[in-house]
Amino acid sequence: MSDTVEDTVVRIIADQAMLEPSDIRMEQTLDDLGIDSLGLVESIFAIEETFDIQVPFNANDPAASDFDISSVASIVAAVRQLIADQKV
Amino acid sequence: MKRVVITGAGTINALGHSVPATLEAMREGRCGIGPLAFRDVDRLSIRIGGQVRDYDPEAEFNRQQISLYDRFTQFTLLAAREAIAQSGLCFQDQLAARSGVILGTAGGGVQTWDENYRAVYEEGKNRVHPFVVPKLMNNAACSHVSMAYNLQGPSFTVATACSSSNHAMGQAFNMIRCGMADVMVTGGSESMLCFGGVKAWEGLRVMSKDACRPFSLGRNGMVQGEGAGIFVFEDYDHARARGAEILAEVAGFAMTSDAADIVMPSQQGAARAIAGAIRDARVDPSDVGYINAHGTGTAANDKTECAAVAEVFGPHADTVMMSSTKSMHGHLIGGTGAVELLACIMALRDGVIAPTIGYLEADPECALDVVPNVAREAHVDVVLSNAFAFGGLNAVLALKRVH
Numbered sequence: 154m155s156d157t158v159e160d161t162v163v164r165i166i167a168d169q170a171m172l173e174p175s176d177i178r179m180e181q182t183l184d185d186l187g188i189d190s191l192g193l194v195e196s197i198f199a200i201e202e203t204f205d206i207q208v209p210f211n212a213n214d215p216a217a218s219d220f221d222i223s224s225v226a227s228i229v230a231a232v233r234q235l236i237a238d239q240k241v
Numbered sequence: 242m243k244r245v246v247i248t249g250a251g252t253i254n255a256l257g258h259s260v261p262a263t264l265e266a267m268r269e270g271r272c273g274i275g276p277l278a279f280r281d282v283d284r285l286s287i288r289i290g291g292q293v294r295d296y297d298p299e300a301e302f303n304r305q306q307i308s309l310y311d312r313f314t315q316f317t318l319l320a321a322r323e324a325i326a327q328s329g330l331c332f333q334d335q336l337a338a339r340s341g342v343i344l345g346t347a348g349g350g351v352q353t354w355d356e357n358y359r360a361v362y363e364e365g366k367n368r369v370h371p372f373v374v375p376k377l378m379n380n381a382a383c384s385h386v387s388m389a390y391n392l393q394g395p396s397f398t399v400a401t402a403c404s405s406s407n408h409a410m411g412q413a414f415n416m417i418r419c420g421m422a423d424v425m426v427t428g429g430s431e432s433m434l435c436f437g438g439v440k441a442w443e444g445l446r447v448m449s450k451d452a453c454r455p456f457s458l459g460r461n462g463m464v465q466g467e468g469a470g471i472f473v474f475e476d477y478d479h480a481r482a483r484g485a486e487i488l489a490e491v492a493g494f495a496m497t498s499d500a501a502d503i504v505m506p507s508q509q510g511a512a513r514a515i516a517g518a519i520r521d522a523r524v525d526p527s528d529v530g531y532i533n534a535h536g537t538g539t540a541a542n543d544k545t546e547c548a549a550v551a552e553v554f555g556p557h558a559d560t561v562m563m564s565s566t567k568s569m570h571g572h573l574i575g576g577t578g579a580v581e582l583l584a585c586i587m588a589l590r591d592g593v594i595a596p597t598i599g600y601l602e603a604d605p606e607c608a609l610d611v612v613p614n615v616a617r618e619a620h621v622d623v624v625l626s627n628a629f630a631f632g633g634l635n636a637v638l639a640l641k642r643v644h
Contacts, residue, residue, distance in 0.1 A: 191504060194446050207286075212446040213462045213540040 158204075158236065162229045165199045179226040186225075193222065200228075206235045244477035245417045246643060247488040247586065249330070251323025253316050254468030254570045254580050255291030259323055263580070264587050266569065267595040268616045273570050274453060274464050281436040287448045290434050291466030291571025309372050310385065311350035312432040316469035316576075317382035318389060321426060325390055328473035329485060330424060332391045339422050341394035342386045343413045344471075345405025345429030347575030348438065349398075350377030355437040382430055386471075394422050403535070404496075405429050405575035406470065407628035407636035410582070411494035413474045414638070423476045428579035430469035439465065445504070447539050453572070454599040455536035455565035456543050456607040463537040466571025470579025489589050492623070492641040493522025499633025506542055506629050511549035514635035518625060519553070522639035526554045529561055529639075530621025531588045533581045534611075535629045536565020536597065537572055544606040546627065551609070562619065564597040564612040578628040582638070585624045589642045594619050 160174070167174040170186040177186070183193055190212055197208050197220075208231075209218045220235075221227040252259065255273030256266035266273065277290045298307055298315055310318065332340050353376045360366045375381060380398040387396050395416055399409040406429025413427035433439070442448055442465060449462035480487055495517025499510030519526055535546055551558045566584045573580055584595040593616055600613035626638045 194444075197446070198444065210446055211449075211461055213449075213460065217461070 158233050159229045161203060162200065162232055163225065165196055165203065166225060166228070169196045177225060179224065179229070181225050183222060200232055204232060204236055206232070206239045208235060242418050243420055245414050245474055245491045246477045246480050247472050247491060248475045248480050248485045249324035249326070249328030249473030250488060250583060250586060251320035251327070252468065252470045252580055252583060253293055253319045254470070254573065255293060255466050256570050258296070258319070260583060263583055264591070267566060267584055267587065268593050270596045270598045270614060270616055271569060272598055273466070277434060277439070279435055285436070285439055285443065287439055287443050287450060289450065289464055290439070291464065292434050293468055308370065309376055311353045311376050311381060313346055313350060313430045313469070314382040314385055316432060316467070317344065317430040317471060318385060320428065320430070320469040320471035321386045321389070324471045324473050325426065328475070330473065336423060337391045337393045339394050340392045340424040340426070341396040341416070341422055342383045342392050342426045343395070343397060343399065343409045344383045344386070344427065345399045345401070345407070345409035345575045345579070346379055346382065346431055347400055347402045347405050348431060348433050349379035350381060351433045351438045352435045353377035355435045358437065386426055390426070392426060400575065401634045401636070402630035402632055403572070403574055403577060404628040404630035404634050404636040407578035407626065407638055408496060408634070410472065410474070410578065410638060411496060411636055414491045414494050417474055417476050423479050425474045426471060427474055428469065428471040429576040431574045431576035432467040433574060434465060434467045449538060452599045453538040453568045454601060455534065455538045455568055455597050456547070456604060456611040457600040458602040458604040460538045460540065460543065463539055463567070464571045466567070466573045468570070468573055468580060469576050470582060472579070472582065487643045489586050490641040490643045491638065492524070493518045493520070493639035494637070495521050496634070496636045499635070501633055504631050506545040507633060508545050508548045508552065510633055510635050511546060511627070511629050512552045514637040515549060515553045515625065515627065518637035518639045522623065522641065524623050524639070527557045528623045529625055530619065531585070531594055531624040532561060532563040533584050533624065533626040534563045534565040535627040536567055538565070538567065542629065546629065547607040547609050558609060562594050562610050562612050562617070564595055566595050568598040578626060578636070582626055585626050585640050588621050588624050589640060592618055592620050
């Protein structure tokens with residue numbers, strides 16, 4: 154994969170928000186980007202498929218999982234952490 | 242308009258293989274949810290469910306029947322046998338022509354799809370059993386009940402996800418009420434507890450890995466169940482004329498569509514269905530003593546359902562009891578309203594309110610009397626059964642005690 158993790162996560166989120174990756178800013182929240190709960194679940198699926206990782210996330214209680222979805226930056230950081238943790 | 246009563250009930254589900262066994266488990270607050278046991282379960286992240294246990298299809302059906310009956314059809318036929326035996330009805334001549342079957346299922350023969358996709362995709366087979374199509378079709382259970390009992394009147398299957406059996410029973414009720422039929426066999430069935438069925442649900446990220454805890458703080462999702470609930474609905478005069486035992490009266494029904502979101506529930510859609518059923522039954526909200534909740538144990542359903550009940554009942558919301566028996570038998574998806582109607586009949590007939598088990602702590606967003614953990618004795622005259630489906634399709638039944 155030649156993309157950095159950040160570029161790839163931003164592309165996944167941009168696809169979901171129907172925006173250009175250049176329009177996404179790291180401090181934005183999913184709410185800012187118009188991504189609802191269904192869009193979030195779809196983005197997490199895309200992240201799992203792209204990076205071949207398991208994302209611990211239960212839509213009933215997003216705050217209870219370690220996966221921090223509070224901003225684009227926090228999602229990028231969480232994905233980096235999961236890649237590091239789940240590397241075999 | 243005709244009055245409609247229930248003269249037979251049957252079930253098989255995770256709590257028991259009959260109505261008495263199921264009601265006993267509900268009274269005791271027993272949990273039928275446990276580790277799932279089927280092929281490839283180790284590849285699932287969700288590994289609990291309300292599976293029907295100690296069930297041997299070969300003890301109930303012969304080889305030819307099993308080749309035609311998916312598990313959801315088997316469950317339907319076993320529950321129908323119990324219900325029709327209790328009703329004491331024998332369908333011949335004019336009665337056969339004026340009696341039908343309306344059933345609900347969301348997925349139909351999911352296990353048959355699963356097994357045969359596995360055979361052709363995973364195992365590379367190029368041939369499947371000749372009866373795959375008649376076995377998996379959603380109306381298979383309905384058709385086999387009609388054949389087994391000679392029911393020749395209006396018969397079809399309803400698929401509205403988690404509301405399927407309430408919609409089916411609502412249709413059966415209205416058909417008798419308006420004089421189109423004298424007797425309707427109705428209810429629903431589901432059997433999605435197989436690798437493909439659970440894998441699909443996992444994707445939505447709404448399933449719990451440990452327990453179904455409706456209305457409780459700390460709830461973390463739904464748990465699937467399987468089984469069937471079948472009832473005999475009958476014209477009141479017909480039932481009285483033959484001296485049948487009446488379990489309850491079906492007094493009202495309403496259905497609404499949220500017209501809003503494919504998965505998120507809506508308070509107004511649910512409230513309109515609840516209020517509609519009360520109006521249709523010609524009772525007052527203050528007459529309603531018990532509500533069998535949809536109560537899935539998801540964050541979204543439970544708070545929305547409580548808000549809808551509070552909106553419809555106003556100050557009376559504090560005195561009505563509401564429980565979710567999904568905490569015990571799991572969510573039977575298209576069959577769920579049918580198994581849950583048993584709790585409604587138990588409330589009316591036996592004066593026992595089934596509990597919401599697995600309840601840990603009060604959630605301020607679900608501040609109603611949800612009959613936590615322990616069954617309660619109470620005298621109630623009118624009860625409701627809620628079902629709110631994915632896709633925003635809501636169906637609520639109202640039952641009354643018959644004096």
